[in-house]
Amino acid sequence: MRVVAGRYGGRRLLAPAGGATRPTSDRVREALFSVLGPSVPGAHVLDLYAGSGALGIEALSRGAASAVFVDRSARAIAAIRANLDALGIEAEVLRMEARAALRTARGRADAYDLVFLDPPYRRAAELGRELSEALSAVLAPGARVVSESDRREPLALALPLADERRYGDTVIRIHDT
16 A cells, blocks of 8 residues: 555555555545645545544645544554654544543634545444534535545445545545535
8 A cells, every 4th residue: 555646656555454444545535636636736535434644644645734634543553653664744643532532622723625524334334423413513615525435335324425536346425514
C-alpha cells in the first residue's frame, strides 16, 4: 500500500497487523480522490475507522489543511502513528470508538469539510442512523462525507447522495451536505 499522489506520492504505508483491518486499495483511493478533486485542498478532514490512516494521509498529501484520525484498535493507532511519523506529518490521532469521537467533537470550534467513514463491513448497515445524527453536529457548511462499505450491506447515511461508485464488493458513496 502506498500514497497515490501529491506531496507524499509513492511513499509506502503500513497496515495494522492482523486481519481486523481492511485497507482501502490504492486503486480505489486513486479513483475516489479523482472524484473528490477540488474539495480536498484546504479541507479539515476527519478519518473515522481510520485503520492505516491511508484515506486521511492521502488527503493531506493532496493539500488538506489538517486531519484527525480515529480508531479504537491499538494496532490501527500504532500503524497510523508509524505512517505519520515516517512521512513527517503532525496530526491528531485518537484511540476511541467513532461515535464517541463524534460526540466529543461537538464541542470543538472547528468543523470538518471532509469526513471518511470506513466501518467494519459487518457492522456498517447497523451504524447508518446513529452516524448520520452524530455527523450533523461536526460538519462544516458544504462538507462532503465519504463512506466505504460492502455493496451487499452498505452504510446508509441520511445525507444527500451525490455519487456512488462500485469496485468489486466495495461501494463508495459520496454525500454532499
